Amino acid sequence: MTTTSAPPLLAGTPERARFTAVLRAEWTKFRTVRGWVIAPIMAAVLCVVFTFLVANGTHTDFCTGTGNCTAGHAFVPTGPKGQAVADSYYTLGRQLTGDGTITTQVTSLTGVTSTAPTDVAPSQAQQTRPGVPAWAKAGILLRPSTRQGSAYAAVMVTGGHGDRFQYNYSHDDAGRPGPVSAGSPHWLRLTRTGDTLTGYDSTNGTTWTRTGTAHLTGLPATVYAGLFVTSPVSFQTSASGSRTLATATFDHTVIDGSATPSAWHGQSIGAGEQDFYPTLRAGSYHRAGGSLVVSGSGDIAPAIVQGLLGADTASSSLPFGLTVALIVLIVVATMFVTAEYRRGLIRITFAAMPGRRRVLAAKAVVIGAVAFVIAAVAAAAAVALGEHILRANGAYVFPAGALTVVRIVAGAAALAAVTAVAVLAVGTITRKSAAAVAxxxxxxVLPSIIGSISSGGVVQWLYRLTPAAGLSMLQALPRSAQVDYPYTFANGYYPLAPWAGFGVLAAWAALALGIAAVLLRRRDA
Structure with a gap:
């Protein structure tokens, strides 16, 4: 191995120019050692190869070989941004042309919960007990059509979160708090003005408070508008959840605008056997005096319940391949500093470049940048290849939006870069290749391997406190405050949110760098 040293820097050289010169010298060292250039490329290849092997080992009959999951299997709707959504409810409505306003008073919201878990057939889950989930919903809904996954806006009462204004599955604004009762009814109003939809609530039907506004671009002239009720799976008594059904009573329902003159039309949306979301039974409605009593089951929200699908994700095959690549990058990052110590060339480097911490920073930038670029290319190729292989093998791949895929690829690259920098610091601390690699x-690396084969509380701690927390950047399944669900590792969720997990990894790297910087300054080369 040969290394290149830069001439001594002049004392009067500006600080930025000094660091640029050191950075250029360290990059020259890296690119002139053939093994250091070849190894990262091999890391990228190994990442893709092992991702392929993991994906190719997954064979299911959930979907057809072309990835079509609608024939004989559960249909999973996708929302306006391509994300998987739950879209099951009962609705009672009409066609509305042009601008208009729908007003109603909700005087009660009750419900029942199945005593059987969701993993039994709906026909076996009809025995129930009273209970209303916190996210049971009843209110006014407006959307271009009743096609599952289409855009929408709704103002509603809920079982435990007060009044809400929600649209397009992931947007949620809070309104008046408190439950609905005959003594405390909630008035709701939804107004359309062009593409703008505004929700209001009221205590008396006279004084209104705006709860939220949505802009549904491209909303057609004629839309569907009406009442709706839905009730999600409850996880209060069963780890696999229990189906529920909610019933709401609506009074004083009025549509102001150009609505179809025909009678109200009721229909269940997404309540069939082939819909992926577990519903207790199809909804219904009837009149009770001047009131409309509507029952519904399901949810209108982000689809997060992977366990109910047995689904894979765009990144589910990536962690193993990335782990293999990290081992190679760890060796390279270690050698980038320990090779100079082993041959005694570090003294020449420090003599030519005063400011040892500046040298460490330059090495960190070089190895971090190399790891980032290599991992980004590998992750992009691995995610696309893994998804293709999974679909070809009949697996259902949980839809992920473009921003989620970008975050996964960039997250894998950032994870590799920070890990490489941290191990460079370890090499600086130990000054021994074998010790630093180990x-x-x-x-x-080891915590993520242990976490992948462990279960229970061990996994929670490993993915919260160790550098393995950085793998949460590969999380493809969404979390949602609108869905009560056990977000456990067994269900496909890392304990920490992506950026929180990355922060844990970054903290470990910062600690290693800090120790390396202190030791580098205090001890002899």
Missing amino acids: GGIVVF
Whole structure:
């Protein structure tokens, strides 16, 4: 191995120019050692190969070989942004042309919960007990059509979260708090003005408070508008959840605008056997005096319940391939600094470049940038290939929006970059290749391997406190405050949110760099 040293820097050289010169020298060192250039490329290849092997080992009959999951299997709707959504409810409505306003008074919201878990057939889950889930919903809905996954806006009362204004599955604004009762009814109003939909609530039907506004671009002149009721799976008494059904009573329902003159038309949306979301039974409605009593089951929200689908994700095959790549990058990052110590060339480097911490920073930038680029290319190829193989093998791949895929790819790259920088710091601390490689693998790789084969509380702690938390950047399944669900590792969810997990990894890297910087300054080369 040969290394290149830069001439001594002049004392009067500006600080930025000094660091640029050191950075250029460290990059020259890296690119002139053939093994250091070839190894990262091999890491990328291994990442793709092992991702392919994991994906190719998954064979199911959930979907057809072309990835079509609608024939004989559960249909999973996708929302306006391509995300998987739950869209099951009962609705009672009409066609509305042009601008208009729908007003109603909700005087009660009750419900029942199945005593059987969701993993039994709906026909076996009809025995129930009273209970209303916190996210049971009843209110006014407006959307271009009743096609599952289409855009919408709704103002509603809920079982435990007060009044809400929600639209397009992921947007949620709070209104008046408190439950609905005969003594405390909630008035709701939804107004359309062009593409703008505004929700209001009221205590008396006279004084209104705006709860939220949505702009549904491209809303057609004629839309569907009406009442709706839905009730999600409850996880209060069963780990696999229990189906529920909610019933709401509506009074004083009025549509102001050009609505179809025909009678109200009721229909169940997404309540068939082939819909992926577990519903207790199809909804219904009847009149009770001047009131409309509507029952419904399901949910209108982000689809997060992977366990109910047995689904894979765009990144589910990536962690193993990325782990293999990280081991190679750990060796390269270690050698980038320990090779100079082993041959005694580090003294020449420090003599030519005063400011040892500046040298460490330059090395960190170089190895971090190399790891980032290599991992980004590998992750992009691995995600696309893994998804293709999973679909070809009959697996259902949980839809992920474009921003989620970008975050996964960028997250994998950032994870590799920070890990490489951290291991560079470990190499600086130990000054021994074998010790640094072993330490890097034990601290930055081993926890993720243990976590992948463990269960229970061990996994929670590993993915919260160790560098394995950084793998949460690969999380493809969404979390939603609108859905009560056990977001456990067994169900496909990391304990921490993506950026929180990355923050844990970054903290470990910062700690290693800090120790390396202190030792580098205090001890002899």
